[in-house]
Amino acid sequence: MQIRTIATAPYTDQKPGTSGLRKRVPVFQQARYLENFAQSIFDTIAAPPDATLVLGGDGRYYNREAIQIILKMAAANGFGRVLVGQGGILSTPAASCLIRKYRTHGGIILSASHNPGGPDGDFGIKYNTANGGPAPEKITDAIFAQSKKIAQYRIADAADVELDRTGDYEIGDMTVSVIDPVEAYAELMESLFDFAAIRALLASGFRIKFDAMHAVTGPYAREIFVNRLGAPADSIMNAVPLPDFGGGHPDPNLTYAHELVEVLYGDGAPDFGAASDGDGDRNMILGKHFFVTPSDSLAILAANAHLVPGYQQGLAGIARSMPTSAAADRVAKALGIPCYETPTGWKFFGNLMDAGKVTLCGEESFGTGSDHIREKDGLWAVLFWLNILAVRKQSVEAIVFEHWARFGRNVYSRHDYEDIPADAANGVMKLLQDRFAELRGAQFGHLRVKVCDDFSYTDPVDGSVSTGQGVRIIFTDDSRIVFRLSGTGTGGATLRIYLESFEPDVSKHHLDAQQALATLISIALQISELRKRTGREQPTVIT
Ligand code: VG1
Ligand code: CO
Secondary structure: OEEEEEEOOOOOOOOOEOOEEEEEHHHHOOOOHHHHHHHHHHHHHOOOOOOEEEEEEOOOOOHHHHHHHHHHHHHHOOOOEEEEEEEEEOOHHHHHHHHHHOOOOEEEEEOOOOOOOOOOOEEEEEEEOOOOOEOOHHHHHHHHHHHOOOOEEEEEEOOOOOOOOOEEEEEOOEEEEEEOOOHHHHHHHHHHOOHHHHHHHHHOOOOEEEEOOOOOHHHHHHHHHHHHOOOOHHHEEOOOOOOOHHHOOOOOOOOOOHHHHHHHHOOOOOOEEEEOOOOOOEOEEEEOOEEEOHHHHHHHHHHHHHHOHHHOOOOOOEEEEOOOOOHHHHHHHHHOOOEEEEOOOHHHOHHHHHOOOOOEEEEOOOEEEEOOOOOOOHHHHHHHHHHHHHHHOOOHHHHHHHHHHHHOEEEEEEEEEEEEOHHHHHHHHHHHHHOHHHHOOOEEOOEEEEEEEEOOEEOOOOOOEEOOOOEEEEEOOOOEEEEEEOOOOOOOEEEEEEEEEEEOOHHHOOOOHHHHOHHHHHHHHHHHOHHHHHOOOOOOEEO
């Protein structure tokens, strides 16, 4: 086999965001674009000869082509083996599971997660380290630096590998093992949860509906819910992964998963509904005519973890991203365990989990997970809920209201303004930062500003500092508004406003979140001049 060294010139825009490099497909299809980034990864990680790599993606458009290119480049860069999911498919949590199970040097995950796919949709690539988690900023910064000075890449002159049949194939001295993408992951789930109890729940007439949104979780959901847990086949919808996700937006929230929402809010609704995103790491949890916010979900999983076999021995601690509500903090306090507040993005949880400081982690953006892997995990969260439901034998709604009655309710919402001009978005953030001094101590009706800052985080394990992680306006009653720019979008800018207040009064727990947060919403719009600066009257998505 011949290895070719090909001269290239840098692209200047290969800076990884919140979760890897995400760009429109045509950007990735430019000559040498993917090759440059993959070589920058290989140059940066400097794997020893014959190392093993995990490789797979969410099946979106360009997944297969990218996998063939990366396989040939891995062979040319001295890897000994690559484990690839059959058909090029691996959910993000399954990739993390495989890296850990086979103790590989790391893995490459091809996904733009919840972003739409197809020829004009988005594509993405991300490197995960040996712990199974997204590379920390230190490494993504180094990859970006390398991408700006790259002069050549290496690729093997070889035929494409047959990705659809499991088995071992050779590219020169490197073995490509095409493996079942589901099996190891399904086994891991079975080791954590009481499958017998969930099977009994489903056999008792408890009905579930899972929406795979034509993304990667279809095959995983079929194996776990139908084959292993005995749910009827129609418990899963949109279960065939499609390169363009059926034209949809594979983001499990009330706006984009409306098909599922209509089922759960309709006549004869099932008892439990859930959805996952493009790459399988997010989850949305619904009860009959009921929505569980991701922040509440994390808190409820923590409060009920003792009911679940994999967590019966107790939790070391909990971590949540800064914009996520403090509902989990209240549970941590009651359990007498620490709760950490990190910047947005799963890469910040890795050190805490590796050091044994936390067991459960979560983000308000429909991400929940634990130290069983180093990514957030959509189906894991669904199974955790089903395990709790199997033990408690109550409705989702009843469990949430009981939780609020015990801990109080952290009323929460996020308003996203998608695809606004970058100038306007940056202008809003700059305006807020310029107003810090004026805002501190300012009075808005009965609310007084206690803290106003730009969140920064010092990792308690390695001491690394991450600044500029979101503008926080915290009031004396601990209600708060957070402004943050998205780091995963590919077109224009997305401005997120996170809103939270605390309601201890049980008689008010049934109130609609938007109503309960109306004062905070109007303060947010006023101090940011958002409407004037962006011309938007309404958020694109409210969760
Ligand atoms: C968003 C979420 C963040 C999440 C990230 C990756 O980032 O807010 O919580 O970790 O997506 O999730 P941003 O920068 O757009 O706010 V995924 O499922 O896209 O890998
Ligand atoms: Co995702």
